[in-house]
Amino acid sequence: MVSLRLAIDEICVQYKKTVISVLLIFIGSLLAVFAVISYSGVNYAYDSCDRLLVRGIKGTAFVELYDSGYEDIYMFFNDDTKGFIGEVCSLPEVSAFGGCFEFGYDIDAAPELYEIQKHDPDFTDGGYWKVSTMNKNLPAAFKLDIAEGKRPEELDFAKEKQEKEIVYLYLGNAYKDIPIGTEFQDKYGRFIVAGILDGKQEMLDYNLVNGFYEAVSYAKNFDYGIIGITDEPPNTSGLWLSAAEGFSIEQALSAAEKVAEKYGIGLKYTTLQDSYELNMSDSMLLGKYLLRLAWILIPSIALMLICVQATSVLGGLRQYGVLYSLGFSKKNIVMSIVIKNVILCILSLALVLPSALVVGSLYFDDSIKMVFETVMVRNAVPVALFMNILIVCMISAVSLGVLSRYSITELISGGKND
Amino acid sequence: MIKLEELTKDYGKGESCTHALRGISLTIEKGSYVSIVGTSGSGKSTLLHILGGMDTATGGKYYFDGQLVSDYSLKQLEDFRRKNISFVFQNFALMNQYSIYENVEMPLIARHIKNRKKLVCDVLERLGISEIKDKKPLKVSGGQQQRCAIARAIVSDSPVILADEPTGALDQKTGSEIIDCFEDIHKSGKTVILITHDMKVAERSERIIRIEDGRITD
Numbered sequence: 001m002v003s004l005r006l007a008i009d010e011i012c013v014q015y016k017k018t019v020i021s022v023l024l025i026f027i028g029s030l031l032a033v034f035a036v037i038s039y040s041g042v043n044y045a046y047d048s049c050d051r052l053l054v055r056g057i058k059g060t061a062f063v064e065l066y067d068s069g070y071e072d073i074y075m076f077f078n079d080d081t082k083g084f085i086g087e088v089c090s091l092p093e094v095s096a097f098g099g100c101f102e103f104g105y106d107i108d109a110a111p112e113l114y115e116i117q118k119h120d121p122d123f124t125d126g127g128y129w130k131v132s133t134m135n136k137n138l139p140a141a142f143k144l145d146i147a148e149g150k151r152p153e154e155l156d157f158a159k160e161k162q163e164k165e166i167v168y169l170y171l172g173n174a175y176k177d178i179p180i181g182t183e184f185q186d187k188y189g190r191f192i193v194a195g196i197l198d199g200k201q202e203m204l205d206y207n208l209v210n211g212f213y214e215a216v217s218y219a220k221n222f223d224y225g226i227i228g229i230t231d232e233p234p235n236t237s238g239l240w241l242s243a244a245e246g247f248s249i250e251q252a253l254s255a256a257e258k259v260a261e262k263y264g265i266g267l268k269y270t271t272l273q274d275s276y277e278l279n280m281s282d283s284m285l286l287g288k289y290l291l292r293l294a295w296i297l298i299p300s301i302a303l304m305l306i307c308v309q310a311t312s313v314l315g316g317l318r319q320y321g322v323l324y325s326l327g328f329s330k331k332n333i334v335m336s337i338v339i340k341n342v343i344l345c346i347l348s349l350a351l352v353l354p355s356a357l358v359v360g361s362l363y364f365d366d367s368i369k370m371v372f373e374t375v376m377v378r379n380a381v382p383v384a385l386f387m388n389i390l391i392v393c394m395i396s397a398v399s400l401g402v403l404s405r406y407s408i409t410e411l412i413s414g415g416k417n418d
Numbered sequence: 419m420i421k422l423e424e425l426t427k428d429y430g431k432g433e434s435c436t437h438a439l440r441g442i443s444l445t446i447e448k449g450s451y452v453s454i455v456g457t458s459g460s461g462k463s464t465l466l467h468i469l470g471g472m473d474t475a476t477g478g479k480y481y482f483d484g485q486l487v488s489d490y491s492l493k494q495l496e497d498f499r500r501k502n503i504s505f506v507f508q509n510f511a512l513m514n515q516y517s518i519y520e521n522v523e524m525p526l527i528a529r530h531i532k533n534r535k536k537l538v539c540d541v542l543e544r545l546g547i548s549e550i551k552d553k554k555p556l557k558v559s560g561g562q563q564q565r566c567a568i569a570r571a572i573v574s575d576s577p578v579i580l581a582d583e584p585t586g587a588l589d590q591k592t593g594s595e596i597i598d599c600f601e602d603i604h605k606s607g608k609t610v611i612l613i614t615h616d617m618k619v620a621e622r623s624e625r626i627i628r629i630e631d632g633r634i635t636d
Binding site: 009330408 | 492499515570
């Protein structure tokens with residue numbers, strides 16, 4: 001308590017130096033926070049895809065088919081594309097190839113599913129229940145954690161297929177009370193519950209599912225999501241290709257290109273990593289410069305802080321001497337210096353964290369906000385805390401180093417030996 | 419009782435070594451009132467600092483109530499100072515950011531003493547400065563500042579008061595009033611040791627110790 005009182009008194013007395021120190025720590029911490037967010041945000045995107053995709057962000061590509069010679073005209077599904085897709089699926093270099101798109105079905109078809117899906121925090125009511133629909137060849141690209149039911153490769157479309165489209169449903173964990181085998185239908189199709197996904201299952205946001213070119217998103221909880229698997233033709237403007245184990249994505253794409261040539265089909269493709277880096281080039285550049293700036297500025301700020309603290313201690317030598325003469329122990333005085341520095345850092349952190357959140361909420365749009373907040377909590381806050389602990393240790397060591405150079409009698413005479 | 423045996427204090431080493439004290443031996447009885455006089459650089463302040471446990475001797479022995487203080491560790495010296503010694507400095511050494519009351523309260527805080535308000539008010543009353551207790555030191559006269567410094571020294575009830583040129587920064591009349599205060603303190607049973615240049619001040623004490631070039635001359 002004695003040291004705390006001395007520390008608070010000193011902060012109040014030297015309020016100008018306090019403000020300068022808090023501002024310096026604030027600037028350094030804010031810079032560190034955004035450099036870390038920027039750096040960790042990229043890794044978060046990669047990790048997010050790697051968690052969900054069997055071959056990860058480097059082993060998966062997004063492919064468009066177009067009419068050979070007309071790059072802006074997408075290839076419609078026909079016998080050629082059917083043959084092409086079938087042949088690519090059987091290539092040893094390819095483990096999965098197919099389309100994935102968000103599809104909304106009428107509420108009347110399965111009101112029970114709609115009622116549950118409504119509770120999804122991200123649900124936007126468009127008068128339908130939505131399904132991330134995949135072609136039957138694609139699930140092998142995703143790590144699907146099925147708690148109960150059949151695995152996708154065990155589904156038998158030939159046996160079930162009648163006059164209506166068959167969609168096998170894998171329901172998120174929020175639907176776990178719906179029995180396997182439950183069947184819903186409308187006039188266009190039959191929806192058969194084939195499995196329930198584990199509570200840990202994640203899925204990529206629909207923006208990413210619909211096209212990596214348009215938006216970048218991240219794997220997130222899929223409790224209220226539904227995966228539908230069909231035998232219908234894929235959307236040729238958005239196909240996913242996953243390289244087989246032991247093959248690189250370049251090898252898989254090269255093999256697919258050869259097959260495309262045979263069918264007179266043009267291919268446009270990008271690996272997910274290239275696509276991410278292309279889409280996020282501005283942010284990545286900003287992150288790169290922030291990181292460089294942090295490396296230059298943070299040590300400079302540390303030096304400035306050392307100077308401010310050293311002058312603060314040198315200016316208060318006589319006061320420390322008087323405190324010793326009044327009966328305060330060395331421990332009291334050392335602790336008061338450390339506590340003062342801790343308070344400075346706490347004040348700075350109390351400014352940095354809300355400021356970072358405000359700046360983040362202005363800078364990042366809603367789709368990225370969740371990532372920003374996650375990265376902020378997981379990476380930036382610990383780094384800011386660590387940095388502040390380091391600052392406390394550093395400036396306390398400097399202060400105590402300066403103080404220890406003087407005897408009590410020198411302190412009383414303001415640093416002079418009379 | 420304070421007893422010094424062949425106490426020496428050197429600053430520096432080799433050719434640049436300065437001998438501040440060259441074998442001081444003396445005894446100061448409990449409850450006595452002693453002045454130490456000497457020219458500038460004679461070693462009197464060094465002696466006072468060693469007596470107060472703020473500095474350590476290079477050689478010799480320092481006994482306080484039979485305890486060998488010269489063998490104390492820094493931690494023991496801290497405890498020794500806290501229990502036995504209070505200081506009054508020439509330039510008052512008040513902390514200008516605190517009020518007179520807070521300055522006087524400081525030694526009690528350092529000693530973790532509770533019910534501080536009564537103790538502080540009593541001592542401020544005794545020294546006639548209770549009316550200015552809420553003022554900052556820079557807003558009061560030099561005499562009042564020194565009274566505040568004396569109040570701060572006696573509030574913790576230390577048995578020994580060490581004063582380094584307590585009237586040095588004051589005019590003659592105010593200085594005389596301050597010496598009256600020391601006499602009162604002495605009458606209350608405390609040991610008072612003060613350093614002064616002023617023989618008029620020294621002559622009011624029970625005993626005068628003259629020190630020159632680090633040695634006691636009289």
